[in-house]
Amino acid sequence: MYQLLQFLIRQRGFFLFIVLELISIGAVFTYNNYQHAFYFNTSNSFAANLLSQVEKIKTYHNLLEVNEVLSQENARLQNELFQLRNKQNAPSELPYFASQAVLRQYQLSAAKIIVQSTHASQNYLTIDKGFRDGIRPGMAVISSTGIVGKVISCTENLSLVISVLNTINSVSGKIKKNGELGFVKWSGWQPEVVDFMDVSKYKKVSKGDTIVTSDYNSVFPRDIPIGVVAKLGIKDDGNFHDIKVLLFTKFNTLQYVYVVKNTLISQQQKLEEAIPKSE
Structure with missing residues (x-):
C-alpha cells in the first residue's frame, strides 16, 4: 500500500x-x-x-x-x-x-439430428431419441417434406438411422397419379437424386410426376412423398425406364426428423408369420 x-x-x-x-x-x-x-x-x-x-x-x-x-x-x-x-x-x-x-x-415422434453424412456411399444419421422415447429398430424416419430412412439400432437416448442416401437401402414406391410400382435406390452420386427402378418402358411415366411410398411398403406408411421425376429415358437393356427422381427431402440442410411408430406392426408380423410355407 x-x-x-x-x-x-x-x-x-x-x-x-x-x-x-x-x-x-x-x-x-x-x-x-x-x-x-x-x-x-x-x-x-x-x-x-x-x-x-x-x-x-x-x-x-x-x-x-x-x-x-x-x-x-x-x-x-x-x-x-x-x-x-x-x-x-x-x-x-x-x-x-x-x-x-x-x-x-401411425404415431410420430419428433427428433433432432445430431450427426449425419450425405457424401459417402453408405450414409447414416444419429438422432437424439432412443429406447427411452419409445424408438425401436425398424421404424420409419421421415421429414416434413418426405422420406429420410429407417432406424437400425438404438441406445437409451440415441438412435442410428440408415439413410435413403445409402447404396444398400431401397424403398418401395409408386407413381402417385397412376399407382405404377417400382423402388427407389440411391446410386451413390448426388445427394439430391435417386433412381426409380423396375418400371417397364410400356408404363406411362412423365417428367414432373410425383413419386410416393407404395401400399406394399414394409417400413413407411403409404403415400409419403419421395420426390419428383426430373429426368426420363430408357435403360440400356431396352426393357425399363431410366428414371431420375429429385428428392423432396433436402438432406444437406436437414435438422429435424419424425420417427414413425406403427402400433399394429406386431399384429401384422404375427399374421404374416402364420402364412403357410409352400413346399
Whole structure:
C-alpha cells in the first residue's frame, strides 16, 4: 500500500494531466455544437450496433427453441394427417369405416439430428431419441417434406438411422397419379437424386410426376412423398425406364426428423408369420 501511494505521488503530474485532458475534451464536446452533435451521433450509432448484435444473438437462440416447438407441432399435424388418410372411405358401393386402432396406427415422434453424412456411399444419421422415447429398430424416419430412412439400432437416448442416401437401402414406391410400382435406390452420386427402378418402358411415366411410398411398403406408411421425376429415358437393356427422381427431402440442410411408430406392426408380423410355407 505504501509503495502504491509513493507511485501515485511520483506520477502526480501525469495523472493531473490526464484528468485535465479529460475535462478539456468533455468541455469541447459539451459546449461546441458541432463536436457535441458528432459525439451524440457516434455514440448512438455504436450503441445501436451493439444492441443490434445482442438482438441477433438472442434471436438465434430463440430460433432454436422455436424450431423445436414447430417440430413438435408438425409431428402432431402429421399424426392427424395419417388419421384423415385412414378415414377415407372405399368406393361408395362398398362403405368402409376404419376402427380406432387403424385410425391411430401411425404415431410420430419428433427428433433432432445430431450427426449425419450425405457424401459417402453408405450414409447414416444419429438422432437424439432412443429406447427411452419409445424408438425401436425398424421404424420409419421421415421429414416434413418426405422420406429420410429407417432406424437400425438404438441406445437409451440415441438412435442410428440408415439413410435413403445409402447404396444398400431401397424403398418401395409408386407413381402417385397412376399407382405404377417400382423402388427407389440411391446410386451413390448426388445427394439430391435417386433412381426409380423396375418400371417397364410400356408404363406411362412423365417428367414432373410425383413419386410416393407404395401400399406394399414394409417400413413407411403409404403415400409419403419421395420426390419428383426430373429426368426420363430408357435403360440400356431396352426393357425399363431410366428414371431420375429429385428428392423432396433436402438432406444437406436437414435438422429435424419424425420417427414413425406403427402400433399394429406386431399384429401384422404375427399374421404374416402364420402364412403357410409352400413346399
